[in-house]
Amino acid sequence: MEAVDRNRSCRGCGPQYEVTEAQIDRILQAPMFKDPSVVVPASIYEERLAACRDCEHLQQGQTCLLCGCFVRVSAYYRNKSCPNVKSRRWGPYTT
Amino acid sequence: MAANKLTINADQQLSTIDRQIYGHFSEHLGRCIYEGIWVGEDSPIENTNGIRNDVLKALKEIKIPGLRWPGGCFADEYHWKDGIGPRETRKRMINTHWGGVVENNHFGTHEFMLLCELLECEPIICGNVGSGTVQEMSEWVEYMTFDGVSPMAELRAENGREKPWKLKYFGVGNENWGCGGNMRPEYYADLYRRYSTYVRNYGENKIFKIACGPNVDDYRWTEVLMREAGRHMDALSLHYYTVPNTWENKGSATGFPENEWIETLIKTQHMDELITRHSAIMDQYDPSKRVALVVDEWGTWYNVEPGTNPGFLYQQNSIRDALVAALNFNIFHAHSDRVRMANIAQVINVLQSVILTEGEKMILTPTYHVFNMYKVHQDAKLLQLDLQSEDYTSNGKTMKAVSATASVDAEGAVHISLAHVDPTKSATIEIDLRGLANEKFSIDAVELTASSLDAHNTFEAPDTVKPSAFSAFEVNGHQLKVTLSPMSVTTLSIR
Numbered sequence: 001m002e003a004v005d006r007n008r009s010c011r012g013c014g015p016q017y018e019v020t021e022a023q024i025d026r027i028l029q030a031p032m033f034k035d036p037s038v039v040v041p042a043s044i045y046e047e048r049l050a051a052c053r054d055c056e057h058l059q060q061g062q063t064c065l066l067c068g069c070f071v072r073v074s075a076y077y078r079n080k081s082c083p084n085v086k087s088r089r090w091g092p093y094t095t
Numbered sequence: 096m097a098a099n100k101l102t103i104n105a106d107q108q109l110s111t112i113d114r115q116i117y118g119h120f121s122e123h124l125g126r127c128i129y130e131g132i133w134v135g136e137d138s139p140i141e142n143t144n145g146i147r148n149d150v151l152k153a154l155k156e157i158k159i160p161g162l163r164w165p166g167g168c169f170a171d172e173y174h175w176k177d178g179i180g181p182r183e184t185r186k187r188m189i190n191t192h193w194g195g196v197v198e199n200n201h202f203g204t205h206e207f208m209l210l211c212e213l214l215e216c217e218p219i220i221c222g223n224v225g226s227g228t229v230q231e232m233s234e235w236v237e238y239m240t241f242d243g244v245s246p247m248a249e250l251r252a253e254n255g256r257e258k259p260w261k262l263k264y265f266g267v268g269n270e271n272w273g274c275g276g277n278m279r280p281e282y283y284a285d286l287y288r289r290y291s292t293y294v295r296n297y298g299e300n301k302i303f304k305i306a307c308g309p310n311v312d313d314y315r316w317t318e319v320l321m322r323e324a325g326r327h328m329d330a331l332s333l334h335y336y337t338v339p340n341t342w343e344n345k346g347s348a349t350g351f352p353e354n355e356w357i358e359t360l361i362k363t364q365h366m367d368e369l370i371t372r373h374s375a376i377m378d379q380y381d382p383s384k385r386v387a388l389v390v391d392e393w394g395t396w397y398n399v400e401p402g403t404n405p406g407f408l409y410q411q412n413s414i415r416d417a418l419v420a421a422l423n424f425n426i427f428h429a430h431s432d433r434v435r436m437a438n439i440a441q442v443i444n445v446l447q448s449v450i451l452t453e454g455e456k457m458i459l460t461p462t463y464h465v466f467n468m469y470k471v472h473q474d475a476k477l478l479q480l481d482l483q484s485e486d487y488t489s490n491g492k493t494m495k496a497v498s499a500t501a502s503v504d505a506e507g508a509v510h511i512s513l514a515h516v517d518p519t520k521s522a523t524i525e526i527d528l529r530g531l532a533n534e535k536f537s538i539d540a541v542e543l544t545a546s547s548l549d550a551h552n553t554f555e556a557p558d559t560v561k562p563s564a565f566s567a568f569e570v571n572g573h574q575l576k577v578t579l580s581p582m583s584v585t586t587l588s589i590r
Contacts, residue, residue: 019404027402059196063404067453068126068444073402083454085139 019062024072039076040093048075051082051089099524100483103501105509106530107479112502114160114473115264115436116427117466118219120392122167123202124193124445125407131443131452132210133202140455144209145201149457150443151213153450157466158473161217161264163391163438164207168192168274170266171225175235178203179254192274193406204239208260217263219391219438224268224283224290224307225276233293236265240300259300264436266305266391267291270334272316275307280319283307287324305389308332309373317373321380330387330436333373336396336446337363337419348397348411349549353518354490356415356548359395360516361494363419366393367426374433387435390427394440394447395419408445412460412552414545414560414582416447420465421514421584425500428477451554458557461550464543468562468586471510475502478509487517496522497579507532509589515579518548526575528589536589538575540565544583 032038040048052058052071064071066083074080075090082089121127134140134147141148165173169192177186178200185200211218220239222232237247242259251259267290269275271283278286287306294302306324308331309316320331339346339359346355374388397410420439427434439462443450449463478501487496498514509531515522542565550560565585567578579585 019406063196063407065126065196066130068400068403068407068409070402070404085455 019070021062024062024070027070027073028076033076038078040078044093045075048082048090055084055089057084098483099485099497099522100527101497101499101511101513101524102481102527102529103509103511104479104481104530105501105503105528105532108503109477109479110432112428112431112472112475112477113435114158115217116424116431116434117158117470117473118161118163118391118436118438119154119159119442119449120163120167120438120440121165121442122193122440122445123165123169123173123190123198124167124441125404125409126444126452127441128165128202131445131450133206135201143213145206146210146213147452147457150450150452153457153459153463154214154216154442157449157463158470159214159216159442160473161219161436161438162207162211162214162442163219163221163264163266166192166221166269167392167440168270170221170269171223171227171271171275173223174227174231175204175223175238176231179205179238179250193408195406204235205254205256208239218260219264219266219305219436220262221266221269222290222294224271224286225274229290229293232267232290233295236262236294236302237297240302241297242300243298259297261300263301263303264305265294265302266307266332267294268307270310271307272310272313280316281323284320284323287320288327291327303329305330305332305391308334308388311335312369312372314372314376317376321377321386325377325380325386328386330389331373331377332389332391333369334392335366335369335390336392336394336440338396345397348395348400348416349413349551351415351549353548354492356518357487357489357492357494357516359415360418360422361492363395363422364426364494366390366423367429370426370430370434374430377433384433388430388433390434390437392440393423393437396446410446410448412448412451412462413549414461414543414551415548417461417465417543417560417584418514418516418582419447420462421469421512422498422516424465424469424472425498425512425514428472428500428502431477451552453554456554458552458554459561460552461543461545461560464560464562465584468541468543468584469512471504471508471586471588472500472502472512475504475510477502485522497524507590510586511589512584512586513577513579515581515583515585518582521581522579524577524579526577528573528575531573531589538568538570538587538589540568540585540587542567542580542583542585544580548582
């Protein structure tokens with residue numbers, strides 16, 4: 001019975017793919033996002049988010065369609081850069 | 096301890112290994128189609144009519160034989176007329192199946208068929224049974240393949256394509272037991288008979304009709320479909336994904352312990368039992384094996400990369416995935432009398448991909464390299480073999496350390512591929528080339544291995560895992576003594 005139920009369930013269209021801001025908040029609770037060797041200073045983070053905000057590739061205010069990342073997460077990383085080759089909105093933070 | 100010994104009976108040719116076993120799957124999901132394949136004609140990324148040139152080159156290198164599209168779950172919500180005509184006027188909609196992102200329909204029928212023409216591969220189109228009509232499916236086939244005067248042929252010409260395309264493979268629905276309508280097999284079998292009636296052969300175009308088959312071990316689905324609709328189909332599909340842990344917490348693509356290594360590889364070998372048991376049911380209704388079993392979704396499914404949209408199913412790909420690919424190919428070869436097509440999920444940026452992209456950057460995954468090493472088996476004749484292997488044991492789980500396959504191609508070259516799953520030590524295997532016609536021969540060999548369980552390629556270090564020439568073998572007459580590296584895939588070609 002269990003096997004039949006498992007076989008009938010759809011893997012891809014469950015409600016788990018509706019991502020909430022609270023879920024992204026939980027990702028950002030990880031200790032690494034407080035490690036200055038990993039993340040950019042707060043002012044740079046805000047600049048990056050502002051640059052993403054009016055980008056045509058930002059979906060639902062959350063996801064960058066060019067790399068699949070939540071911008072609230074990817075903008076934290078020092079070594080990340082905007083993946084838009086046409087007009088790169090921000091680059092790696094090297095200071 | 097048992098020795099590793101492989102006897103290859105080079106004079107015992109079995110079934111043909113259909114090149115379509117090396118097929119791929121592309122869905123409107125995450126960054127597979129958009130960004131992975133389609134960047135648009137005005138993109139600064141080098142492209143041919145909107146399709147990335149770097150991706151075209153990489154897929155041609157592995158001789159991609161076929162590409163399945165537009166889904167997956169997406170297929171049963173896809174209405175093909177939304178994806179034709181001037182791009183600027185095509186419908187924009189939300190892709191409710193995957194990530195809820197906007198689908199602008201810029202990649203539609205014409206773009207997909209152009210992609211297949213550029214790749215010189217067979218298009219494998221999946222029609223909409225779940226939410227589409229018989230007329231809609233029938234007209235799509237007419238639009239693509241009718242050569243003459245008809246409303247759909249005229250519409251195609253208006254959209255810039257005078258001549259019909261050649262279309263061989265057509266799936267009548269996808270996962271109709273789940274996202275394709277949550278149907279019972281009895282209901283779907285009747286729907287299949289009805290829809291497939293109007294998937295017509297126009298002119299010289301002959302369509303190979305693929306019915307939606309079972310998910311994993313739903314043997315009743317296979318029984319009902321073969322009993323009620325077997326004579327109306329050319330193939331029945333099977334979907335099976337390799338998930339290390341549970342669907343709720345699948346496990347990470349990288350950074351996993353050895354117990355997840357062996358768990359993954361044992362689970363992927365479940366494919367052998369699934370094919371064996373589904374084939375046994377098919378044999379009752381189709382003993383001549385006219386109806387193919389088509390594994391049109393397979394591969395690893397992990398937790399998405401941290402910080403990425405879970406609806407995009409973006410995951411890394413390591414040496415573990417390379418071994419998953421090799422083990423599955425060896426299984427598909429062994430069943431190639433019934434399994435005549437397989438499509439790994441998915442070609443780019445989704446699940447067990449062969450290619451990952453980020454903006455203009457592109458990397459080839461360890462899985463890509465296995466496809467490249469195994470392409471010598473495409474359309475070759477499977478050779479009968481006998482394999483004795485030592486065990487590999489970890490965390491209380493045991494599996495055979497070595498898996499093997501062998502084939503002979505049209506030029507008479509014998510190709511042997513070996514997957515060695517033990518990550519802790521090398522293995523010596525004695526190979527007896529019994530029945531080999533040529534007294535003198537040369538051997539070209541290539542190996543894919545790594546130094547850690549989760550070794551993988553990144554945009555910063557794209558060549559961490561890549562094939563290298565292999566020479567750890569001795570030849571004595573028709574006997575070979577081969578030393579396999581830990582966690583390795585090796586292909587030897589004997590000419």
